[in-house]
Amino acid sequence: MHPVAFRFENGRYFATVAGDTFLVGQRVRYGARKGLMNDEAIERLHYRALDWRERHGVWADWIEPIARVEGGHFHALNTYDRARCTFGFLQAGAHVAQGQFVRWLRAVLALPDAGASFPDLGLADGQIVRLADATPPRVLEDVHGTQGLLDYLNPGSREVEDVEVIQAARLIHRVRNDPQAIALQVAVAVTALQEALGHYALRYGLDGADDITCLLVADIRHQGRAPHVAIKRALTAGDPHAALLALGAERFPERVARLRDAVEELRHEGRLGRLRYAGAEGRFV
Secondary structure (H helix, E strand, O other): OOOEEEEEEEEEEEEEEEEEEEEEEEEEEEEEEEEEEEEOOHHEEOHHHHHHHHHHHHHHHOOOHHHHHHOOOOOOOOOOOOOOEEEEOEEEEEEEOOEEEEEEEEHHHOOHHEEEEEEEEEEEEOOOOOOOOOOOOOEEEEEOHHHHHHHHOOOOOOOOOHHHHHHHHHHHHHHOOOOOHHHHHHHHHHHHHHHHHHHHHHOOOOOEEHHHHHHHHHHHHHHEEEEEEEHHHHHHOOOOHHHHHHOOOOOOOHHHHHHHHHHHHHOOOOOOOOEEOOOOEEEEO
Protein backbone atom coordinates (compact mmCIF):
# COMPACT_ATOMS: atom_id res chain seq x y z
CA MET A 1 0.00 0.00 0.00
CA HIS A 2 1.25 3.50 -0.88
CA PRO A 3 0.31 6.02 1.87
CA VAL A 4 -0.88 9.44 0.69
CA ALA A 5 0.49 12.62 2.29
CA PHE A 6 -0.86 15.97 1.12
CA ARG A 7 -0.58 19.68 1.77
CA PHE A 8 -2.61 22.80 0.90
CA GLU A 9 -0.66 25.71 -0.51
CA ASN A 10 -1.90 28.89 -2.22
CA GLY A 11 -5.28 27.41 -3.09
CA ARG A 12 -3.87 24.13 -4.42
CA TYR A 13 -3.50 20.64 -3.02
CA PHE A 14 -0.28 18.70 -3.55
CA ALA A 15 0.28 15.05 -2.65
CA THR A 16 3.27 12.78 -2.20
CA VAL A 17 2.79 9.09 -2.90
CA ALA A 18 5.70 6.62 -2.99
CA GLY A 19 8.17 9.49 -3.37
CA ASP A 20 6.25 11.13 -6.24
CA THR A 21 5.07 14.68 -5.46
CA PHE A 22 2.41 16.16 -7.74
CA LEU A 23 -0.53 18.53 -8.02
CA VAL A 24 -3.83 16.97 -7.02
CA GLY A 25 -5.93 19.98 -7.90
CA GLN A 26 -6.85 23.57 -7.39
CA ARG A 27 -9.61 24.29 -4.88
CA VAL A 28 -12.51 25.82 -6.82
CA ARG A 29 -16.06 26.98 -6.18
CA TYR A 30 -18.92 26.23 -8.58
CA GLY A 31 -22.12 27.82 -7.34
CA ALA A 32 -22.72 26.36 -3.89
CA ARG A 33 -20.28 23.52 -4.52
CA LYS A 34 -16.59 23.30 -3.74
CA GLY A 35 -14.17 20.80 -5.18
CA LEU A 36 -10.93 20.11 -7.00
CA MET A 37 -9.91 20.82 -10.57
CA ASN A 38 -6.75 19.59 -12.26
CA ASP A 39 -6.18 20.49 -15.89
CA GLU A 40 -2.41 20.82 -15.60
CA ALA A 41 -0.71 20.34 -18.96
CA ILE A 42 1.82 17.50 -18.80
CA GLU A 43 2.99 16.38 -22.24
CA ARG A 44 3.61 12.74 -21.36
CA LEU A 45 0.09 12.49 -19.90
CA HIS A 46 -1.67 13.93 -22.94
CA TYR A 47 -3.60 11.96 -25.57
CA ARG A 48 -2.08 11.84 -29.06
CA ALA A 49 -3.65 9.65 -31.72
CA LEU A 50 -0.20 8.76 -33.08
CA ASP A 51 0.63 6.96 -29.84
CA TRP A 52 -2.41 4.69 -30.15
CA ARG A 53 -2.88 4.16 -33.88
CA GLU A 54 -1.03 0.86 -33.96
CA ARG A 55 -3.26 -0.51 -31.21
CA HIS A 56 -6.62 1.01 -32.16
CA GLY A 57 -6.34 1.85 -35.85
CA VAL A 58 -8.55 4.60 -37.29
CA TRP A 59 -10.43 4.86 -34.00
CA ALA A 60 -7.37 6.51 -32.44
CA ASP A 61 -7.77 9.42 -34.86
CA TRP A 62 -11.56 9.43 -34.77
CA ILE A 63 -11.70 10.06 -31.02
CA GLU A 64 -8.96 12.71 -31.03
CA PRO A 65 -11.27 15.74 -31.55
CA ILE A 66 -13.40 14.63 -28.59
CA ALA A 67 -10.24 14.20 -26.52
CA ARG A 68 -9.13 17.71 -27.46
CA VAL A 69 -12.36 19.41 -26.39
CA GLU A 70 -12.37 17.39 -23.15
CA GLY A 71 -8.79 18.44 -22.40
CA GLY A 72 -7.08 15.20 -23.39
CA HIS A 73 -5.18 14.80 -20.10
CA PHE A 74 -5.08 11.30 -18.64
CA HIS A 75 -4.82 12.78 -15.13
CA ALA A 76 -7.54 15.44 -15.57
CA LEU A 77 -9.78 15.71 -12.52
CA ASN A 78 -12.97 17.54 -11.54
CA THR A 79 -14.85 17.02 -8.27
CA TYR A 80 -16.85 20.24 -8.09
CA ASP A 81 -19.93 19.64 -10.23
CA ARG A 82 -22.95 17.38 -9.87
CA ALA A 83 -21.02 14.37 -11.26
CA ARG A 84 -18.88 14.61 -8.06
CA CYS A 85 -15.90 13.03 -9.82
CA THR A 86 -14.83 13.06 -13.45
CA PHE A 87 -11.45 11.76 -14.45
CA GLY A 88 -9.26 11.08 -17.44
CA PHE A 89 -8.67 12.29 -20.97
CA LEU A 90 -12.39 12.22 -21.84
CA GLN A 91 -13.52 13.44 -18.40
CA ALA A 92 -15.42 10.22 -17.66
CA GLY A 93 -17.97 10.66 -14.89
CA ALA A 94 -18.12 8.34 -11.89
CA HIS A 95 -21.87 9.00 -11.66
CA VAL A 96 -22.61 6.97 -14.80
CA ALA A 97 -23.52 3.36 -14.08
CA GLN A 98 -21.50 1.02 -16.32
CA GLY A 99 -19.83 4.14 -17.74
CA GLN A 100 -16.24 4.71 -18.81
CA PHE A 101 -14.96 5.64 -15.36
CA VAL A 102 -16.49 2.57 -13.75
CA ARG A 103 -15.17 0.30 -16.51
CA TRP A 104 -11.69 1.79 -16.25
CA LEU A 105 -11.52 1.50 -12.47
CA ARG A 106 -12.71 -2.11 -12.66
CA ALA A 107 -9.94 -2.85 -15.16
CA VAL A 108 -7.30 -1.20 -12.95
CA LEU A 109 -8.53 -3.09 -9.91
CA ALA A 110 -8.05 -6.33 -11.86
CA LEU A 111 -4.32 -5.63 -12.19
CA PRO A 112 -2.05 -7.66 -9.87
CA ASP A 113 -0.67 -4.60 -8.06
CA ALA A 114 -3.94 -2.68 -7.72
CA GLY A 115 -3.79 -2.92 -3.94
CA ALA A 116 -0.78 -0.61 -3.85
CA SER A 117 -2.95 2.23 -5.19
CA PHE A 118 -6.38 1.25 -3.89
CA PRO A 119 -5.85 -0.87 -0.76
CA ASP A 120 -9.50 -0.72 0.31
CA LEU A 121 -11.07 -1.48 -3.08
CA GLY A 122 -11.52 -4.76 -4.90
CA LEU A 123 -13.76 -6.66 -7.29
CA ALA A 124 -16.53 -9.13 -6.55
CA ASP A 125 -18.50 -10.64 -9.41
CA GLY A 126 -17.06 -7.94 -11.65
CA GLN A 127 -18.28 -5.06 -9.48
CA ILE A 128 -16.28 -2.56 -7.44
CA VAL A 129 -16.46 -3.28 -3.72
CA ARG A 130 -15.14 -1.66 -0.55
CA LEU A 131 -12.86 -3.95 1.41
CA ALA A 132 -13.23 -3.46 5.14
CA ASP A 133 -13.92 -5.43 8.27
CA ALA A 134 -17.45 -6.08 7.04
CA THR A 135 -18.21 -9.44 5.46
CA PRO A 136 -19.07 -9.62 2.65
CA PRO A 137 -17.41 -6.53 1.09
CA ARG A 138 -19.78 -3.62 0.39
CA VAL A 139 -20.75 -3.24 -3.28
CA LEU A 140 -20.16 0.35 -4.48
CA GLU A 141 -21.73 0.19 -7.94
CA ASP A 142 -24.05 -1.93 -10.05
CA VAL A 143 -26.19 -1.64 -13.18
CA HIS A 144 -28.58 0.69 -11.34
CA GLY A 145 -26.15 3.28 -10.03
CA THR A 146 -22.87 4.31 -8.43
CA GLN A 147 -23.93 6.07 -5.23
CA GLY A 148 -21.57 4.05 -3.05
CA LEU A 149 -18.64 4.79 -5.35
CA LEU A 150 -19.47 8.52 -5.38
CA ASP A 151 -19.60 8.58 -1.58
CA TYR A 152 -16.24 6.81 -1.49
CA LEU A 153 -14.59 9.25 -3.90
CA ASN A 154 -16.23 12.50 -2.82
CA PRO A 155 -18.47 12.36 0.26
CA GLY A 156 -19.84 15.89 -0.12
CA SER A 157 -19.70 19.10 -2.11
CA ARG A 158 -19.91 21.79 0.58
CA GLU A 159 -16.18 21.63 1.27
CA VAL A 160 -13.08 19.90 -0.08
CA GLU A 161 -12.61 17.03 2.35
CA ASP A 162 -9.44 15.16 3.20
CA VAL A 163 -10.80 11.88 1.84
CA GLU A 164 -11.65 13.62 -1.45
CA VAL A 165 -8.04 14.79 -1.81
CA ILE A 166 -6.67 11.36 -0.89
CA GLN A 167 -8.84 9.43 -3.36
CA ALA A 168 -8.09 11.94 -6.12
CA ALA A 169 -4.38 11.61 -5.39
CA ARG A 170 -4.62 7.84 -5.73
CA LEU A 171 -6.25 8.13 -9.15
CA ILE A 172 -3.71 10.65 -10.40
CA HIS A 173 -0.71 8.78 -8.99
CA ARG A 174 -1.80 5.63 -10.78
CA VAL A 175 -1.84 7.19 -14.24
CA ARG A 176 1.35 9.14 -13.55
CA ASN A 177 3.22 5.94 -12.79
CA ASP A 178 1.52 3.11 -14.68
CA PRO A 179 1.43 3.10 -18.50
CA GLN A 180 -1.01 0.20 -18.32
CA ALA A 181 -3.52 2.39 -16.47
CA ILE A 182 -3.28 4.89 -19.33
CA ALA A 183 -3.62 2.17 -21.95
CA LEU A 184 -6.75 0.96 -20.17
CA GLN A 185 -8.21 4.47 -20.25
CA VAL A 186 -7.79 4.58 -24.02
CA ALA A 187 -9.05 1.03 -24.57
CA VAL A 188 -12.15 1.63 -22.45
CA ALA A 189 -12.86 4.92 -24.23
CA VAL A 190 -12.50 3.40 -27.70
CA THR A 191 -14.72 0.45 -26.83
CA ALA A 192 -17.36 2.66 -25.21
CA LEU A 193 -17.50 5.03 -28.18
CA GLN A 194 -17.63 2.12 -30.63
CA GLU A 195 -20.60 0.73 -28.74
CA ALA A 196 -22.25 4.14 -28.57
CA LEU A 197 -21.78 4.73 -32.29
CA GLY A 198 -23.51 1.43 -32.99
CA HIS A 199 -26.54 2.68 -31.05
CA TYR A 200 -26.40 6.11 -32.72
CA ALA A 201 -26.28 4.47 -36.14
CA LEU A 202 -29.60 2.77 -35.44
CA ARG A 203 -31.22 5.80 -33.81
CA TYR A 204 -30.08 8.43 -36.31
CA GLY A 205 -29.61 6.40 -39.49
CA LEU A 206 -25.82 6.72 -39.58
CA ASP A 207 -25.15 3.52 -41.52
CA GLY A 208 -23.10 4.74 -44.49
CA ALA A 209 -22.54 8.19 -42.96
CA ASP A 210 -19.12 9.81 -43.25
CA ASP A 211 -16.79 9.69 -40.27
CA ILE A 212 -17.09 13.41 -39.54
CA THR A 213 -20.87 13.25 -39.28
CA CYS A 214 -20.52 10.28 -36.93
CA LEU A 215 -17.95 12.13 -34.86
CA LEU A 216 -20.10 15.25 -34.50
CA VAL A 217 -23.10 13.21 -33.38
CA ALA A 218 -20.92 11.31 -30.91
CA ASP A 219 -19.55 14.51 -29.38
CA ILE A 220 -23.01 16.05 -29.06
CA ARG A 221 -24.22 12.95 -27.27
CA HIS A 222 -21.03 12.69 -25.19
CA GLN A 223 -21.61 16.19 -23.82
CA GLY A 224 -25.40 16.05 -24.00
CA ARG A 225 -25.75 19.49 -25.57
CA ALA A 226 -28.74 18.84 -27.86
CA PRO A 227 -31.90 16.68 -27.81
CA HIS A 228 -32.54 13.79 -30.17
CA VAL A 229 -35.03 15.72 -32.29
CA ALA A 230 -32.49 18.48 -32.94
CA ILE A 231 -29.84 15.96 -33.99
CA LYS A 232 -32.24 14.26 -36.39
CA ARG A 233 -33.21 17.62 -37.87
CA ALA A 234 -29.57 18.63 -38.35
CA LEU A 235 -28.81 15.39 -40.17
CA THR A 236 -31.41 16.25 -42.82
CA ALA A 237 -29.99 19.74 -43.45
CA GLY A 238 -28.28 20.68 -46.69
CA ASP A 239 -24.98 20.85 -44.81
CA PRO A 240 -25.22 18.34 -41.95
CA HIS A 241 -21.76 19.17 -40.63
CA ALA A 242 -22.59 22.86 -40.22
CA ALA A 243 -25.99 22.07 -38.77
CA LEU A 244 -24.54 19.67 -36.21
CA LEU A 245 -21.82 22.13 -35.24
CA ALA A 246 -24.50 24.78 -34.67
CA LEU A 247 -26.21 22.66 -32.02
CA GLY A 248 -25.32 24.05 -28.60
CA ALA A 249 -22.91 26.59 -30.08
CA GLU A 250 -24.54 29.49 -28.25
CA ARG A 251 -24.24 27.78 -24.86
CA PHE A 252 -20.83 26.23 -25.46
CA PRO A 253 -19.09 28.47 -28.02
CA GLU A 254 -15.53 27.64 -26.96
CA ARG A 255 -16.05 23.88 -27.06
CA VAL A 256 -17.76 23.96 -30.45
CA ALA A 257 -15.09 26.26 -31.90
CA ARG A 258 -12.34 23.92 -30.68
CA LEU A 259 -14.20 20.94 -32.08
CA ARG A 260 -14.57 22.64 -35.46
CA ASP A 261 -10.87 23.50 -35.53
CA ALA A 262 -9.87 19.94 -34.60
CA VAL A 263 -12.09 18.45 -37.30
CA GLU A 264 -10.70 20.80 -39.94
CA GLU A 265 -7.13 20.04 -38.91
CA LEU A 266 -7.64 16.29 -39.09
CA ARG A 267 -9.52 16.61 -42.38
CA HIS A 268 -6.63 18.63 -43.85
CA GLU A 269 -4.18 15.95 -42.67
CA GLY A 270 -6.28 13.20 -44.24
CA ARG A 271 -7.15 11.64 -40.89
CA LEU A 272 -10.87 12.43 -41.17
CA GLY A 273 -13.28 12.75 -44.06
CA ARG A 274 -12.21 9.61 -45.95
CA LEU A 275 -14.26 6.82 -44.40
CA ARG A 276 -17.87 5.83 -43.91
CA TYR A 277 -19.50 3.87 -41.12
CA ALA A 278 -20.53 0.31 -41.93
CA GLY A 279 -23.17 -0.42 -39.32
CA ALA A 280 -23.33 -4.16 -39.95
CA GLU A 281 -19.58 -4.45 -39.32
CA GLY A 282 -19.34 -1.80 -36.61
CA ARG A 283 -16.38 -0.10 -38.24
CA PHE A 284 -15.29 2.57 -40.69
CA VAL A 285 -14.48 1.47 -44.23
